[in-house]
Amino acid sequence: MVIARLRAAGCVFAEDETELLIATARTPAELAAMVERRALGLPLEHVLGWAEFSGLRVAVDPGVFVPRRRTEFLLGRAVALGRRAARPAPAPVVAVDLCCGSGAVGAALAAALERVELHASDIEPAAVRCARRNVAAAGGEVYEGDLFAPLPAALRGRIDILVANVPYVPSEEVGLLPAEAREHEPRVALDGGADGLDVLRRVTAAAPQWLAPGGHLLVETSERQAERAVETVARSGLVPQVAVSDELHATVIIGTRPAEPAAVTVEE
Template sequence: MADSASDADITRILRSAGCVFAESEAALLIDGFTGSDLDDAVARRVDGTPLEQILGWAEFCGLRIFVEPGVFVPRRRTELLVHRAAVTSPRIVVDMCCGSGAVATALAHRLTGVQVHASDIDPVAVRCARRNVEPVGGRVYEGDLYEALPEDLRGTVDVIVANAPYVPTDAIGSMPSEARDHEPAVALDGGVDGLDLHRRIASNAPGWLAPGGTLLIETSRRQSEDTAGIFASHGFDTDIVCSDDLDGTVVVGIRMSDG
């Protein structure tokens, strides 16, 4: 591809590769790269690499979130987690299975004086999340769910948010190649019914939440009743919130007892 390749040239190449938003993607690639770097960026996009991993950032809640290769790309639907968490005006938030740390970062920008913590089991995600979360005053921990958190957070957390994996194992193969081939399986695979992590997060959440604290987990509409049932079995007063605009679904649970 010549250095003088136009938006139209690159748009045509991307559209031929099946990119739905080829025109806007072409503009972003031309803005971010030149010369052979642009050639490489277009080739990677044609091969199915997520645009955000090529650019090094994703737009989320009006922010640019750093995204590294091999890290789950934050989706617009996950903005619903931020909106619902923010209305509770929390003082202490934990972003569980944080990936890039997009939710924690967005909440830190939106809420004055909030203390944000984030955790993930994937060291690549943790490294990426630290680039986003630490500049806004938050902390990121590496480890398996609550095992990663400092003990002094027990019983003090106002909100736990989680975009935990919820794709059933057998459905991974039918996901778009952008996700299946370029995002880590640990960020996608939710077990046989997709709810393994939901069970683990909900079962241990009461010990970390302050009385009246809130647990919010993103899920699909199809799975939402099952996730809500998991919440209820652990003593949460539960609601399901959906957004047609964001195509998002969040199960909300309020801790009603010390159990």
């Protein structure tokens, strides 16, 4: 009956979703309510209260951006760079998750690195409340505010890994997104302005002040926006690189702050 109800509502993976709903519901009444919410078009993750991201079960509350599987590619790149940046114990890698949403990327990054000082921020109060549940479990801190504004000033010039899953859908294309996204996720987490790069530009412009020498900024964008995104990163003084996953249909721009030149000593 559950499968039939979900199929009738247009759920493509009705069988898989049914298994998840049955496994999550604690009573028949709760299952019936969850099925009805899903049939009405709520994202499955909002109905379940969690999403699977890089092997973690991440809490996702109603009204919070749902982490996408393609963002696991950004995570993988961040983990690899974080491991290279690792310092001798007990010094941690300093990581920041901007536009953190549920905090999925930051939590997964902390889970993958041995020692990390994790910070995250988001402008949406609902996202901050949700992220605190996920990031606190990883020993991190979450701040409410616009991009870098709420971060502790002591982080300036110390960040090794800065991940920013910025919104990058052009404003006029938000209405073309699936109903699950445009009706149930905050527009601020989707709308990237006229060309989709407004928030990326703001992050990139400020990033060099916050990154440690040799630190990395990682942002997700679309393939068609990659060229302009690279130009933006280069203008900020960061060294750009493009990473692409055909399997996940993911494009990540990495901007690296050049290491400080070594001091030159003159012997007399």
